[in-house]
Amino acid sequence: xxxxxWAEIVFTIALTVAIGWPxxxxxxxxxxxxxxxxxxxxxxxxRLTYAAFGIDSKKGQxxxxxxxxxxxxxxxxxxxxxxxxxxxxxxxxxxQGFDGLSPHLAFNTAVSFVTNTNWQSYGGEATxxxxxxxxxxxxxxxVSAGAGLAVAAAIARAFAADRGETLGNFWVDLTxxxxxxxxxxxxxxxxxxxxxxxPQTLLANVEAATLVxxxxxxxxxxxxxxxxxxxxxxxxxxxxNVNSAHPFENPSPxxxxxxVVSLNALAFGTVVAFGRVAGARKEARALLAAMVILVGVAxxxxxxxxxxxxxxxxxxxxxxxxxxxxxxxxxxxxxxxxALWAAQTTGASNGSVNSMHGSFMxxxxxxxxxxxxxxxxxxxxxxxxxxxxxxxxxxxVFVAGLMVGRTPEYLGKKVEAxxxxxxxxxxxxxxxxxxxxxxxxxxxxxxxxxLLNKGPRxxxxxxYAYSSAAGNNGSAYAGxxxxxxxxxxxxxxxxxxxxxxxxxxxxxxAGAIAAKPKLAxxxxxxxxxxxxxxxxxxxxxxILGGLQFxxxxxxxxIVEHFQVLAASR
Amino acid sequence: xxxxxxxxxxxxxxxxxxxLLGVAYPLGVTAVSQxxxxxxxxxxxxxxASGAIVGSALIGQxxxxxAYLRPxxxxxxxxxxxATSSSGSNLGPLNEDLATRIKTDAEASRVADGAGPIPPDxxxxxxxxxxxxxxxxxxxxxxxxxxxxxxxxxxxxAEIVAQNTEGYLLGFIGRPRVNVLTANLALDARYPKAQAxx
Numbered sequence: 110x111x112x113x114x115w116a117e118i119v120f121t122i123a124l125t126v127a128i129g130w131p132x133x134x135x136x137x138x139x140x141x142x143x144x145x146x147x148x149x150x151x152x153x154x155x156r157l158t159y160a161a162f163g164i165d166s167k168k169g170q171x172x173x174x175x176x177x178x179x180x181x182x183x184x185x186x187x188x189x190x191x192x193x194x195x196x197x198x199x200x201x202x203x204x205q206g207f208d209g210l211s212p213h214l215a216f217n218t219a220v221s222f223v224t225n226t227n228w229q230s231y232g233g234e235a236t237x238x239x240x241x242x243x244x245x246x247x248x249x250x251x252v253s254a255g256a257g258l259a260v261a262a263a264i265a266r267a268f269a270a271d272r273g274e275t276l277g278n279f280w281v282d283l284t285x286x287x288x289x290x291x292x293x294x295x296x297x298x299x300x301x302x303x304x305x306x307x308p309q310t311l312l313a314n315v316e317a318a319t320l321v322x323x324x325x326x327x328x329x330x331x332x333x334x335x336x337x338x339x340x341x342x343x344x345x346x347x348x349x350n351v352n353s354a355h356p357f358e359n360p361s362p363x364x365x366x367x368x369v370v371s372l373n374a375l376a377f378g379t380v381v382a383f384g385r386v387a388g389a390r391k392e393a394r395a396l397l398a399a400m401v402i403l404v405g406v407a408x409x410x411x412x413x414x415x416x417x418x419x420x421x422x423x424x425x426x427x428x429x430x431x432x433x434x435x436x437x438x439x440x441x442x443x444x445x446x447x448a449l450w451a452a453q454t455t456g457a458s459n460g461s462v463n464s465m466h467g468s469f470m471x472x473x474x475x476x477x478x479x480x481x482x483x484x485x486x487x488x489x490x491x492x493x494x495x496x497x498x499x500x501x502x503x504x505x506v507f508v509a510g511l512m513v514g515r516t517p518e519y520l521g522k523k524v525e526a527x528x529x530x531x532x533x534x535x536x537x538x539x540x541x542x543x544x545x546x547x548x549x550x551x552x553x554x555x556x557x558x559x560l561l562n563k564g565p566r567x568x569x570x571x572x573y574a575y576s577s578a579a580g581n582n583g584s585a586y587a588g589x590x591x592x593x594x595x596x597x598x599x600x601x602x603x604x605x606x607x608x609x610x611x612x613x614x615x616x617x618x619a620g621a622i623a624a625k626p627k628l629a630x631x632x633x634x635x636x637x638x639x640x641x642x643x644x645x646x647x648x649x650x651x652i653l654g655g656l657q658f659x660x661x662x663x664x665x666x667i668v669e670h671f672q673v674l675a676a677s678r
Numbered sequence: 679x680x681x682x683x684x685x686x687x688x689x690x691x692x693x694x695x696x697x698l699l700g701v702a703y704p705l706g707v708t709a710v711s712q713x714x715x716x717x718x719x720x721x722x723x724x725x726x727a728s729g730a731i732v733g734s735a736l737i738g739q740x741x742x743x744x745a746y747l748r749p750x751x752x753x754x755x756x757x758x759x760x761a762t763s764s765s766g767s768n769l770g771p772l773n774e775d776l777a778t779r780i781k782t783d784a785e786a787s788r789v790a791d792g793a794g795p796i797p798p799d800x801x802x803x804x805x806x807x808x809x810x811x812x813x814x815x816x817x818x819x820x821x822x823x824x825x826x827x828x829x830x831x832x833x834x835x836a837e838i839v840a841q842n843t844e845g846y847l848l849g850f851i852g853r854p855r856v857n858v859l860t861a862n863l864a865l866d867a868r869y870p871k872a873q874a875x876x
Contacts, residue, residue, distance in 0.1 A: 113850040120850070161694060162687035181684035185692045234762055244700030251699045252691075280687050287695070292703065299707045300714070306736060308721040309711040314762065315723065317731045319739045320746070320862055327734055327761040329721050333711065334704040351764040354805035356736040357721065361844075362852025422777040423802075426784035429795030429815075435802040436776065437766040440750070440811040441844075443853035465766035465805045566770035588768035673771055 110416040114445030118408050121369055121449055127400060129374035132290075133381025139289045140262040140282065140386055151288050153599065158284050169275025172620025175263055176613050178279035179256060181566045183609075185225050186249060191219040193245045203238035204313035210236070217597035222249035224239075224608035225257055225490055226458055227339070227583040228600060230592040234328040234349050239311060246346060247335045251295075254342030255287040257492030258614050261379055264496050266388035267619035268520045271627040276619050281499030290375075291341060298337035298371055305367070306360040307333040332357055340371040343490040345460030345583040353450070353463040354439055365446055365463060372461065373404075373453050376488035379495040389520045391638035396498050399646045400456075400488040407480050408452035409489070414473030415444040418670075419677035434473075437465030448473065455480035458490030460583025467561075467570070467586035471673055475666025478573050481580040483654040484539060490581060493608075496615045501636065503618070505562075505649045507637050508531075518634050521627045528621055531614040538610045540657040542579035542603045547571050548659065555595045561588030564674065569665035578603035724863065733859050737761050738810040741862060744790075744827035747820055747839070749858045750799055751783055754807025766805045779803075791819050807858065811855035814843055828869045838864045 138145050159166045170178065193200065194215040198208050210218065214230055221228045227250070231237065237246070260280035266277050303309045310329050317325045330348045336358055339345060349355040359365055377397060384393025415434045421430035438447045448463035454461055455477040466474050480487060486497035503519055507529050510517030517524040550556035550571050560567045570586040577584055578600040585591070591600065636642060711719040722735045733739050738749045740759045752758030753767040769776040783801040799816040817839045825832040842861035845854050 113846065116850040117852075157693075158694060161690050163690070166686055178684050178687070181688040185688035189692050189696070232763065232765075236766065243694050243704040247704060248692075248700040249698050252695050280691065281754055283691070287699070292699070295703070297706065300710060303707075303715050303719050306718050306722055309708050309719045310721065311755060312709060315721065315731055317723075317733045317739075319733055320859075320866065321740065321742055323740065325733060325737075325739055325759065327721065327737055331704050331708055333719075335709040336713065338699075349764050349806075351766060351806045354766070355764050356738075356806060356808055356810055357734075360722075360736045362847040366847070366851060419769075420771055422771065422780045423798060423875040425777060426780045426801065427796070428780075428784065428798055430798055433798045434771070435798040435804075436769065436771075437803070437805045439804050439809050440799055440813055440855045441809075441852055446852060463805070465768055467765060467768040468770065468805075546850070551845055561768055562770045562773055564772070566772065584788060586768070587766065588770070669770070669772065676772060 110412060110444070114412060114443070114468055117445045118412065118449045121366065121403060122408070124404055126377050126397070128370055129377030130381055132375060133378030134385065136286070136290055136378055137382040137385035139285050140265065140382060142285070145289060147289055147293065155284060155288060159281070160279055164278070164280050166278060166281045168278060168571065170278055171274060172276055172616045174214070175276050175279050176616045179260065179612065180609070182256060182264045182279070182283070186252060187219050187223045190222060190245050190249060191215050194218055194241055197238045197241045200238070200240050202240035205238070207236060213594045213597040214592055217601045220601040220604050221583065222246055222344070222346060223253055224491070224581050224604045225253035225342070225344060225458070226578060226581040226604045227344045228578055228585070228604065229346055229583070230349070230597055232350030233347060234330070239313070239331065242335060242348060243331060246337060247551045250335065250338040250342050250344040250346070251287055251291050252283065254291060254344065254491035255283045256492055258286040258290070258379065259283045259492065260615060261492035261495040262386070264499055264615060264619040265383045266385035267623035268389065270623040272625070273623040276616070276623060292337065294341050294371070295334070295337040298341065298367065301367060302333040302336055302364055305364045307336060307364060309333040336368065337371070339461060340459070341370050341375055343372065343376065343457050343459040345442045345454065346519060347461060351465070353461045354465065359463055362441060362446065365442055369450050369453060371513065372459050373457055373488055374445055375491060376457055376494045379492060380488065380498070383495050392520060395638045395646070396502065398643045400486070400498070402643070403413050403483070403647060403650070404452055404456045407447045407456060407476055411451050411469070411473040411474045412445055412448035414470045414476065415448055418470040418472065418673060421673065424677055428486050434470055437468030438462065448578050451477045452480060454584055455582060456487035456489070458485035458493060458580055458582045460577060462584050465587060466584060467588045471666040471669035474569065475662060477584070478576055478666065479571065479654065479658070479662065480574040481582050482539065482543065482658045483650055484536065485580045485582060486650070493579040493581065493612070497611070500535055500615065500618070501650055502646060503532050504526060504536070504653070505642070505646045506635060506637065508649060509645060515633050517588070518628065519637060521630065522622050522625045522671040523628065528618050531617045535611045535614040536653060538606050539579050542606045543575045543658070544661060546575045546599050546603055550575070550599070553595065555593070559590045559593055561590070565665050565669035569669070572661055572665055574600060575603050579607035581607045692773065725860070730864070735857065735860055736810055738808050739859055741858065744823055745857045746862045746865070747817055747824065747856070750809050750812060751803040752807040753803045759808060761808055763765065764806045764808055766807060767803045791823050794819055808820055810857055810859060812858055814854050817856040817861070824865065828865070830869050834869070835865070836840065
């Protein structure tokens with residue numbers, strides 16, 4: 110490690126928050142339906158869209174109505190994407206002549222993109238036609254993120270309401286977020302990426318005759334357009350197998366900076382927008398502080414792990430610097446940019462990667478895994494990060510309320526049994542899906558056939574896969590060969606649980622919160638904008654995640670770390 | 679509120695969003711990119727004097743022989759640097775296959791370039807299997823062999839390497855790196871293969 114690496118980590122996080130802040134202010138106007146500078150172009154489009162939908166855009170929905178719309182929309186998206194992938198061989202724009210996907214792979218991939226997970230059981234350049242990439246996967250990159258941001262808008266309104274019945278209109282929120290936020294950001298970012306070297310072409314393969322006289326076939330694709338929304342929408346499903354480690358997806362330190370900023374900026378911005386809409390600016394800053402602290406600590410821990418852990422294989426071969434782990438890392442990024450990306454992508458339910466987590470040192474990879482298990486709230490996925498963090502904040506005020514014997518309040522709303530029950534239901538889905546499926550997979554022969562590494566790292570490959578699926582992350586310990594019926598099916602189920610068994614209880618909480626009267630703070634109210642509250646929140650996040658997953662982590666990355674130390678002695 | 683009243687917006691929205699986000703957006707970005715940045719949009723391809731494609735400046739290739747800079751080990755495809763099949767090794771630090779591969783590559787490097795210190799990137803495979811770069815330390819280690827093979831001075835090789843080295847962005851972002859393909863192309867252009875020993 111060196112000072113440049115630390116400077117890159119600090120600078121990038123600061124830049125991300127600095128760009129996210131104004132984006133959040135803008136998004137609060139989009140959520141509120143206020144006028145923006147894009148109105149002259151987009152307002153007419155918006156009106157036509159609502160007419161085509163056949164909805165009254167002024168009419169709000171109850172939490173049940175909002176949830177029903179979310180489910181109907183996701184179901185329609187799933188069916189359409191499944192059919193498109195299954196039968197891509199019959200559709201146009203398939204220059205490489207790829208076959209249709211198998212039923213289990215099409216199921217897994219369709220679920221994956223509709224739930225904003227973007228787990229890749231496939232290698233893009235060897236599986237997906239251009240049409241599947243563009244009209245299938247890119248579309249869900251936008252709208253699954255839009256759906257997450259819509260739910261975030263609903264919960265923000267719930268805290269602003271005073272004995273309210275409705276949470277806003279899902280179709281309006283979805284349409285406005287996609288048109289006013291995601292699409293303009295993606296257009297600008299895609300063009301910047303092309304200028305910096307990312308390809309954008311409908312050609313498929315070009316043949317090169319190399320200097321040493323062999324043929325090299327190079328896969329090309331409309332890369333930049335998907336790259337942009339892949340990051341902004343915290344999607345993470347790359348055009349190519351190795352995602353943003355591929356030199357076409359991410360050719361230089363400059364493109365890496367653009368991509369890593371766009372990975373987290375909107376999630377930070379969503380917290381700012383929440384603060385505006387819910388009338389809780391200072392409290393939103395406290396949520397933001399907890400996110401920044403935890404993602405910064407994770408990046409530092411991974412950077413230290415990847416540059417300080419002795420490596421038995423390098424030491425045995427007499428390599429000059431045997432604690433620098435470059436296996437699965439690109440020279441242009443090095444350990445610092447790789448560590449920072451790993452922390453940001455696992456904190457954010459993005460799941461794109463610029464290095465291979467499966468070749469990280471045990472504690473570095475374990476930290477990435479732990480970030481997913483903390484609930485994808487640091488700063489989390491598009492919308493889902495914010496609503497997950499609000500659930501944690503409710504639990505934090507509840508625990509604090511128990512300690513001092515008062516009815517807990519958050520943002521002027523009493524937090525009572527119903528909200529806490531739904532909050533617990535939501536946060537228990539993650540351990541249920543991760544530990545339940547992992548336990549079964551660890552003793553199921555067809556599941557174990559997919560593993561590349563043996564021993565504790567093999568267990569980590571399993572834990573990582575289900576954590577990634579249930580957390581809607583999408584990154585992998587990619588030694589696992591997941592394109593098999595067992596993995597595609599169980600991971601698909603874990604993704605559905607992680608998305609809907611979380612978002613629906615959150616909407617139920619929003620409905621209950623909206624219906625309560627808005628109270629003024631009293632002397633007995635625990636301030637939720639103080640450093641004390643930030644500490645309490647971080648404590649709740651770590652204790653909840655730590656207690657649930659520590660035993661499993663002890664058998665995976667932690668024991669492997671001690672094996673590495675023993676082998677290097 | 680019911681699911682049936684959501685049917686129309688669900689289906690219509692998917693059709694409209696597919697047209698806008700899945701067709702108009704990528705095709706529009708493609709058209710503008712091809713007009714404004716044709717070289718980058720086309721994959722940064724490099725052509726020789728006759729116009730034939732020799733590779734992409736962004737995609738690593740295999741190099742063998744004494745007269746060329748050699749790239750990192752690659753796990754892309756069966757023989758490495760298969761640009762239709764990007765992949766890392768995904769091997770963990772205790773995997774025996776990794777230890778064997780690193781030992782073999784380190785020995786080969788010592789045979790080719792002597793006993794000096796070997797930097798990690800010379801024996802550790804990249805994430806993509808297509809890394810176009812090596813570290814400056816890795817390149818420096820190979821200079822003497824290339825100079826000998828081409829019958830020129832090490833300084834002349836070092837100059838070409840330096841010309842194909844990129845540094846930090848803003849002084850601290852990213853890592854210094856040598857582009858193997860463009861450096862080897864420059865070597866061939868300046869000190870043609872005729873001088874290179876077979």
